[in-house]
Amino acid sequence: MEGHELQAAYGDGRLTPDHILLTDQVPSEVPRVAGIITLAPSTPNSHVAILSQTFGVPFAYTLRDPQELKALAGKEVILRVRMASCAVEVIDVEGALSAEARAALTELARPGQVQIQAKAQKGAISLSTDDLTAADIVATIRRLNSTCRIIVRCRFKANVRNIKRSGASVVLIEEMEASQAMGRLLEKYSFEA
Numbered sequence: 001m002e003g004h005e006l007q008a009a010y011g012d013g014r015l016t017p018d019h020i021l022l023t024d025q026v027p028s029e030v031p032r033v034a035g036i037i038t039l040a041p042s043t044p045n046s047h048v049a050i051l052s053q054t055f056g057v058p059f060a061y062t063l064r065d066p067q068e069l070k071a072l073a074g075k076e077v078i079l080r081v082r083m084a085s086c087a088v089e090v091i092d093v094e095g096a097l098s099a100e101a102r103a104a105l106t107e108l109a110r111p112g113q114v115q116i117q118a119k120a121q122k123g124a125i126s127l128s129t130d131d132l133t134a135a136d137i138v139a140t141i142r143r144l145n146s147t148c149r150i151i152v153r154c155r156f157k158a159n160v161r162n163i164k165r166s167g168a169s170v171v172l173i174e175e176m177e178a179s180q181a182m183g184r185l186l187e188k189y190s191f192e193a
Contacts, residue, residue, distance in 0.1 A: 035079040142167030
């Protein structure tokens with residue numbers, strides 16, 4: 001199935017949770033399927049690879065002949081992916097499985113429960129900024145936490161020294177950002193200074 005068809009196919013029932021998806025590209029999301037075989041390579045750290053692992057859905061790239069795989073469309077197959085050896089097997093079992101074997105395989109393919117652990121809150125600092133300058137805010141944060149990194153975006157270059165003295169780690173200047181953006185535009189459109 002072509003990548004651009006996935007959402008529609010899942011919506012209209014052509015693609016169901018019992019199917020193994022063979023696609024020409026790495027999908028942007030993981031549909032609820034029994035497995036995914038892509039004809040386009042993907043890294044183990046890709047969004048879809050991580051989601052597939054989380055959901056317990058085998059996800060594999062194979063160098064196997066696409067026509068050979070397409071010939072299995074509509075047949076009952078088993079997808080076996082071995083992470084340690086990067087082995088991908090697609091086994092044609094059309095008409096060969098007993099009801100008991102099919103039930104056992106279906107149970108194996110059932111995704112496990114996703115375990116999510118809550119992260120500890122790091123806290124937040126909330127202060128009224130009425131009548132305060134950036135330097136005042138930076139000084140207050142620095143008093144509350146002497147080791148945190150404080151990044152400040154200020155409007156004018158003339159304010160940098162005072163903000164840095166107050167404890168800012170980095171100060172970004174809007175004037176400089178605008179100048180750099182203007183320079184990029186002049187360069188892009190080949191205007192001479």
